[in-house]
Amino acid sequence: MSIRDRFAKHQDEVWRKLSEELGGVFKNEDGWRHDEVEVREGDWTVRLSFTAHAGRRSEAIYTCFRAPFINPEKFRFELYREELAHGIGKLLGMQDVQIGDRTVDKMFMIKATDEKKVRELLADEELRKLLATEQDLHVVVRAAVDGFGDGFPEEGVDELVVEVPGKVDDGERLKRLYRLFALLLHGIGRFSPAYRRDTMVQPKG
Numbered sequence: 001m002s003i004r005d006r007f008a009k010h011q012d013e014v015w016r017k018l019s020e021e022l023g024g025v026f027k028n029e030d031g032w033r034h035d036e037v038e039v040r041e042g043d044w045t046v047r048l049s050f051t052a053h054a055g056r057r058s059e060a061i062y063t064c065f066r067a068p069f070i071n072p073e074k075f076r077f078e079l080y081r082e083e084l085a086h087g088i089g090k091l092l093g094m095q096d097v098q099i100g101d102r103t104v105d106k107m108f109m110i111k112a113t114d115e116k117k118v119r120e121l122l123a124d125e126e127l128r129k130l131l132a133t134e135q136d137l138h139v140v141v142r143a144a145v146d147g148f149g150d151g152f153p154e155e156g157v158d159e160l161v162v163e164v165p166g167k168v169d170d171g172e173r174l175k176r177l178y179r180l181f182a183l184l185l186h187g188i189g190r191f192s193p194a195y196r197r198d199t200m201v202q203p204k205g
Contacts, residue, residue, distance in 0.1 A: 011035065011169040015048070018174050041182050042189075044069060048178070050167065063168040064161060065181040068144055071158035075188070076113040077121070079131075079139040099123075103132045121187045130180040138163050139184065160185055 012028055015037055019026035024039030024046075037048040044067045051064040076094055094111040099122045104110075108131070112118035122128065131137065144159040162181045168174055 011167065014169045014171045014174070018048075018171060018178070021175070022178065039178075041067070041185060044185055046178075046181065046185070048174075051163065060165060061167055062138075062163040062165055063174075063177075064163040065177060066159050066161050067181070067185055068157045068159045069188075071141070074113070074158075075117060075141060077118050077139070077141045078111045079108045079137065081107065081136055081138075082109050101128050104128055107132065107135060108137070117191055120191060121184065124183055124187060127180065127183040127187070130176055130183070133176065134164060134180070136165050141188070160188065 012026075012035065015035055016026045018024075019037045019039070022037070022039045024037050027036040027038065035049065039046045039048075046065060046067045048063070048065050051062050052059045053062060078094065094113050095115060097110045097112050097115050097118050098105050099110060099119050101122070104122065110118065110122075122131075138161075140161050141158060142161065144157040160181070162177065162184065164177065168177070
């Protein structure tokens with residue numbers, strides 16, 4: 001068995017275990033690059049998968065958490081390390097934000113369309129501690145860039161995305177990232193109409 005095959009087998013085992021612990025579904029349809037975990041988090045559908053970004057010299061692989069939702073207020077928010085800015089597509093119409101936490105403000109560039117909302121979103125102490133453990137983190141609320149498959153509208157859907165460089169196969173780190181993602185998702189839900197069931201993106205059938 002090649003080193004790549006060993007890695008793929010180990011990663012499959014870690015992702016499958018994570019899926020079981022979260023009560024989700026693990027999918028492996030066409031090799032490691034198409035692995036996916038799908039989990040119900042409250043009213044949302046969260047997907048863990050790999051995604052690719054064009055790098056300076058080659059394509060870069062990221063481990064990515066995504067969840068679609070209806071966002072009538074079009075709140076936009078982005079958090080990233082300045083060193084990673086070359087690989088991130090910037091959103092327009094946002095202002096720089098300082099949240100008043102020395103560690104987080106020093107580690108990340110934070111931009112948002114609504115400073116009050118993003119301060120409220122990032123006020124959670126547990127969330128701030130989790131952010132401080134992930135130096136290469138990228139978080140963004142944006143218009144969904146890819147479809148979410150059968151059962152989801154093709155237009156008018158936004159998404160929360162949390163991604164980190166590389167293929168993460170550390171189960172404990174994946175659980176921390178999922179917790180971070182869930183805190184952000186529920187935080188957005190507390191101030192956005194997207195949290196109400198009648199405006200949530202729900203699978204049909």
